């Protein structure tokens with residue numbers, strides 16, 4: 004029997020924070036998360052935009068999620084996508100790009116921006132203004148450039164209220180081109196793809212970006228410098244990925260500089276919010292919600308964590324988190340963890356050996372991992388998930404051998420604590436294929452051949468087979484390969500996605516039919532001087548720094564963590 008698809012009423016009945024506004028006299032905005040409700044509603048950025056736009060008196064903002072093959076209707080009022088003159092699209096994962104186009108198609112919206120504009124003299128319902136945002140678009144917006152009229156690059160808070168007010172005033176009166184020109188003149192952080200033309204050499208490699216005189220040569224991303232009330236959950240639901248978990252940011256960005264992590268680079272500089280601002284956010288938690296998730300714990304000051312721990316203990320809250328830095332498990336944290344009812348946690352050594360962890364600049368040792376495992380087990384958390392990547396630059400079979408040894412040592416640590424406490428633990432070993440991302444030192448490096456990734460998985464399976472209480476979970480290298488094509492993709496890849504939507508062939512055949520060689524995008528080693536399509540965005544990071552970091556990684560040299568007071572290394576601070 005076919006499973007019943009959930010309908011909006013199912014979600015709304017148990018959701019807290021839903022905004023229902025009467026439409027009369029208001030400008031409707033569709034907020035789209037092209038994936039499941041559960042994922043979108045766990046995303047703080049998505050929630051923040053929802054609350055922020057609805058807080059503006061002239062607007063009504065309703066949510067759309069992706070359900071395969073279903074015409075999209077808004078969660079709040081069940082209206083179709085064609086009723087909205089503005090679509091705000093929130094993209095966190097490259098894999099959602101195709102979902103977004105599918106959602107447009109089933110919703111009766113032409114995906115191609117050029118075609119939409121050609122049919123209208125004003126942005127309006129059915130021919131809407133499409134705005135893109137979210138971390139996947141400010142790492143590399145280019146695969147979506149043919150479909151989006153305007154990208155808001157960076158963090159939304161510094162621009163969104165003013166931009167929406169501008170739209171309220173001009174949307175109905177100005178033709179699309181004029182409106183977009185006005186926006187790039189007036190606002191920073193706005194990227195309008197139609198004002199930039201890409202030129203390729205005979206080798207198919209980008210060699211020039213031609214910029215319209217109306218637009219800046221590069222688009223500087225937006226950063227929230229200060230927060231009175233730290234970012235926190237605005238919507239709570241038992242159906243969200245983090246069910247009824249009140250998320251609160253301790254800061255943004257990360258000081259560690261792991262060389263594979265795009266978020267660690269594009270959210271620079273690392274910022275820690277003041278304890279008062281975090282406590283102000285926690286005070287907004289609905290009384291009946293007792294589980295709190297803290298984001299950015301690896302950066303928190305010990306004294307702030309102590310204040311937060313006191314507050315949570317006093318309020319009778321349980322602490323939850325998705326992943327911890329293995330070298331950041333302090334006494335306060337353990338105390339708090341012991342009070343929580345948490346049974347499982349994740350540690351991400353990412354690289355299997357000490358050597359590989361230097362290559363990726365992870366900055367944690369085997370001893371850190373084992374100490375963390377022991378501390379967590381003693382706090383009653385004895386189901387551990389260990390995250391690793393395969394296919395990292397310079398990886399050999401010896402590194403995989405060390406990965407297995409480390410897993411076995413963690414297992415034995417859990418076993419030792421389990422014998423004392425009578426609680427036996429277990430391990431989930433989660434292994435993903437490494438995908439090189441734009442704006443990281445590994446943007447120059449190629450994705451590993453599928454054959455070698457499959458061989459590594461076979462090797463790990465064999466190694467784990469003899470380990471009791473240990474389960475191996477691996478991703479499909481083929482999916483990671485597709486992600487690798489999108490991660491460093493350009494507008495040509497975007498047009499291939501469009502063709503995929505209309506055709507019957509699989510993604511590889513469609514790309515080849517569009518003249519795209521996926522291997523070239525995913526696996527080609529890039530040179531120091533190559534111009535990248537995503538460099539339309541200016542994150543303030545000096546590309547020479549990224550290259551130097553890449554070279555250091557190959558020499559297995561580490562880089563110290565950020566010190567925003569003094570450091571000028573990457574170019575983001577004190578520029």
Ligand code: SF4
Pocket residue numbers: 271272273564565566567568570571572573574575576
């Ligand atoms: S300039 Fe230094 S402290 Fe600032 S983000 Fe770059 S590496 Fe970190």
